[in-house]
Amino acid sequence: MDLINANLANIWLLIIGFFLLYYTLTDGADLGIGILTLFMRDQEEKNAMMQSIHTIWHGNQTWLVILGGMLFGAFPLFYSIVLSALYIPFILMLFGFIFRGVAFEFHAHARGWGKMFWLLSFGLGSFIATLGQGFALGGLMGGIAVQADSFAGKPTDWMNWYSAVAALGVVCGYLMLGSGYLIARTTGRLQQWSYSAARLAGGLTIIVSAAVYVGTSIRHAEMAAKWTAWPPSPVYFFAILTIIACVRYFRSLHQQKRLAPLIWNWLIIILSFTGLSIGLYPEMIPSMDSAPLTVQDVAASETTLRFMLVVMAVLLPIILIYTSYNYWIFRNKKEGEGYAGG
Amino acid sequence: MELFSDHIFLSRLHFAFTAIFHIIWPVLTIGLSLFLVVLEARWLMTRELRYYNHARFWMRLFLLNFAVGVVSGIPMEFQFGTNWSAFSRAGGDIFGHLLGFEASMAFMLEASFLGIMAFGWKRVSPGMHFFSTCMVALGGSLSAFWIMAANSWMQTPVGGEFVNNKFLLTDIYAAIWNPDTFWGITHMWLACLEISLFVIGGISAWYLWRGRYPDFFLTSFKMMLAAAVLITPLQVVIGHGAGKSVTHHQPVKLAAMEAHWQTNPEGQGAAWNILAWPDKKIQDNVWTVSLPYALSLITTESLTGQVKGLREVPVEDQPPLLLTFYGFRVMLVLGGLMVLLMLWSLWLWKKGELTAERVGRHKWMLFGWMAAVPLSYLAMEAGWVVREVGRQPWVIQGVLRTSDGVSPLPTETVAASLLGFVAIYLLLFVVFIFFVWRLLKKGPDFSLNP
Numbered sequence: 001m002d003l004i005n006a007n008l009a010n011i012w013l014l015i016i017g018f019f020l021l022y023y024t025l026t027d028g029a030d031l032g033i034g035i036l037t038l039f040m041r042d043q044e045e046k047n048a049m050m051q052s053i054h055t056i057w058h059g060n061q062t063w064l065v066i067l068g069g070m071l072f073g074a075f076p077l078f079y080s081i082v083l084s085a086l087y088i089p090f091i092l093m094l095f096g097f098i099f100r101g102v103a104f105e106f107h108a109h110a111r112g113w114g115k116m117f118w119l120l121s122f123g124l125g126s127f128i129a130t131l132g133q134g135f136a137l138g139g140l141m142g143g144i145a146v147q148a149d150s151f152a153g154k155p156t157d158w159m160n161w162y163s164a165v166a167a168l169g170v171v172c173g174y175l176m177l178g179s180g181y182l183i184a185r186t187t188g189r190l191q192q193w194s195y196s197a198a199r200l201a202g203g204l205t206i207i208v209s210a211a212v213y214v215g216t217s218i219r220h221a222e223m224a225a226k227w228t229a230w231p232p233s234p235v236y237f238f239a240i241l242t243i244i245a246c247v248r249y250f251r252s253l254h255q256q257k258r259l260a261p262l263i264w265n266w267l268i269i270i271l272s273f274t275g276l277s278i279g280l281y282p283e284m285i286p287s288m289d290s291a292p293l294t295v296q297d298v299a300a301s302e303t304t305l306r307f308m309l310v311v312m313a314v315l316l317p318i319i320l321i322y323t324s325y326n327y328w329i330f331r332n333k334k335e336g337e338g339y340a341g342g
Numbered sequence: 343m344e345l346f347s348d349h350i351f352l353s354r355l356h357f358a359f360t361a362i363f364h365i366i367w368p369v370l371t372i373g374l375s376l377f378l379v380v381l382e383a384r385w386l387m388t389r390e391l392r393y394y395n396h397a398r399f400w401m402r403l404f405l406l407n408f409a410v411g412v413v414s415g416i417p418m419e420f421q422f423g424t425n426w427s428a429f430s431r432a433g434g435d436i437f438g439h440l441l442g443f444e445a446s447m448a449f450m451l452e453a454s455f456l457g458i459m460a461f462g463w464k465r466v467s468p469g470m471h472f473f474s475t476c477m478v479a480l481g482g483s484l485s486a487f488w489i490m491a492a493n494s495w496m497q498t499p500v501g502g503e504f505v506n507n508k509f510l511l512t513d514i515y516a517a518i519w520n521p522d523t524f525w526g527i528t529h530m531w532l533a534c535l536e537i538s539l540f541v542i543g544g545i546s547a548w549y550l551w552r553g554r555y556p557d558f559f560l561t562s563f564k565m566m567l568a569a570a571v572l573i574t575p576l577q578v579v580i581g582h583g584a585g586k587s588v589t590h591h592q593p594v595k596l597a598a599m600e601a602h603w604q605t606n607p608e609g610q611g612a613a614w615n616i617l618a619w620p621d622k623k624i625q626d627n628v629w630t631v632s633l634p635y636a637l638s639l640i641t642t643e644s645l646t647g648q649v650k651g652l653r654e655v656p657v658e659d660q661p662p663l664l665l666t667f668y669g670f671r672v673m674l675v676l677g678g679l680m681v682l683l684m685l686w687s688l689w690l691w692k693k694g695e696l697t698a699e700r701v702g703r704h705k706w707m708l709f710g711w712m713a714a715v716p717l718s719y720l721a722m723e724a725g726w727v728v729r730e731v732g733r734q735p736w737v738i739q740g741v742l743r744t745s746d747g748v749s750p751l752p753t754e755t756v757a758a759s760l761l762g763f764v765a766i767y768l769l770l771f772v773v774f775i776f777f778v779w780r781l782l783k784k785g786p787d788f789s790l791n792p
Binding site for chain 2: 054055056058059061062064065066068069070071072073074076077079080081082083084087088090091094095097098099101102104105106109110149150151152154155300301303304307308311312315316319322323325326329330
């Protein structure tokens, strides 16, 4: 018990990290599929792509809602500074979510041109939401100006080449996840198309990741130092594993495996996410000019963290059980089942 | 126009607009999901096809409504951080995890079982489908619980102490079950049920008016009426209790709701202003139409009970008066009209007028139900205006001023996102109304079978 009490903030960081990772792996794929529809000409195929996630996207998106609420609860200072500092990217994300989210229901009710409009809304909404998330990530990694526990910069501080590269990275990563999901869930022409998309997205992701790496070592010399230190830090270890997973990913695409690309893709993301987090820890809000804010600085009071932990310990297993049940019920596709029908 | 160059005012407008828009949808989600539970239970118990067809018909409306509710709800959760960062910092120790619980305990439940409820008719057993519908309904009401607990805490902030303008939680149960929680939740939850009943009633009345499927829609009309008989009087009792709680815990808000300026001296009763024109400049009412002793009687159950007046606090601590005073009256009058409408319809039912042959003759009654749909939403919004505007100038009652709760953002940034939300929400609203109109014109699909 003492061990738990002494590490409440760290435990919550782990839980929130899990939420973020889970969200990225699941809704990242949904958003990626949305962006992919923008590159698909055929309206039928576009529709098939959208319908492939129609029973799960909503649950997946809800992980972000949980993430937002729990972040607010466990790290109120982080929530208040980061959201106000990255106002524009977050509002963009919300606008994107609106167009993505209503598209499913409205598309089912629309006719003719209306159907095309809501398909476009699904694609563009996904793209805008992804860009918002990417710029927010880049803006946070690039550092935020903080004074007296409050954001002290301009709302456009995040607009720089570094966050643009990070945003591109998130777009490519989601495209990889989306095409991996489509490979696993579709057959025939759409599946072949998805294999090519996955190869292209994978290639782009590697190039952009290299750019992010270079960018980070320029902006955060101390973080890059952790990566290249000797004896090697755990970050180094995760980087090597990520490279191995990348090789296996491309091989599984080449061999036209059905599930393997998605699983290797998940591993790539889990490994690089963990590596990056260890590289940043214990910083929660990197800063360019003042001292960064650490996990302890931004955490809520012990009373709050302890109570939240007790509730989460009961709740999380229940959530995982019923969300898995939901995936299981809809594991195989049935023809003619959609939003309007049923 | 000076107001629009003030980022505090714009942030308040930003919150007011997005909240007023968002609350429209979950209200129907909460009530209609419970109606779906009842319909499905009746279907499983009686095996009468009309209940199944009703469930399928109202489900379509439910899903359309739910879609807009979800996408307009997510911005609410992030808005505390984006636009109200100082508030989030001050109240984060309690406010944040209540939102987190809402998401993880309620919204996730709703989101996961919604898929099975909407698309799983042929995939799971009828019992499992019924269970899913119950979970969606449970999720909706639980959602309301956590959001109202969080909002109630802003009205009566207890369960900890404020150190350097930051709340430190000491007693979580006291904070969740703060003095306003019970009244806030019950009043709002009943409002959700009432509005949903008026929507069910209004739509059924529209079909009865046009003589389409009268037998079918008399079923939903009568079910609605039977529920309204129980709920409407209960709301009057709860509303009264909520008012008394405000008198006790937020006396300035009550004084603003009633345009009551001067605390009545010992031995004298406070008059109730039926109508008035309060003016902060003269710290009095320009004119009033009032009923002697009535305010003391309503709030303290004694003819001469003391009721605190607005002049007890300095001008800068007084809430905006016209919105609070008239918002309250709009809610009361509309609530009263809807009770009358219910009684009238009940009387017709008792006289045997609610049959497929005869109901079409009572055009005015049917028209009343159709009109009650927008009016019931208006009553709820007016109530929220009273609750939130009446708390001003505080965002956390007595502790943090709204003007001290905003994010340090330039005016243009807030204005741009506000305009964005206005444009997008108008589009959503128009499209929603259009699709509902088409759905209603098409009518229920009797070809669906279990």
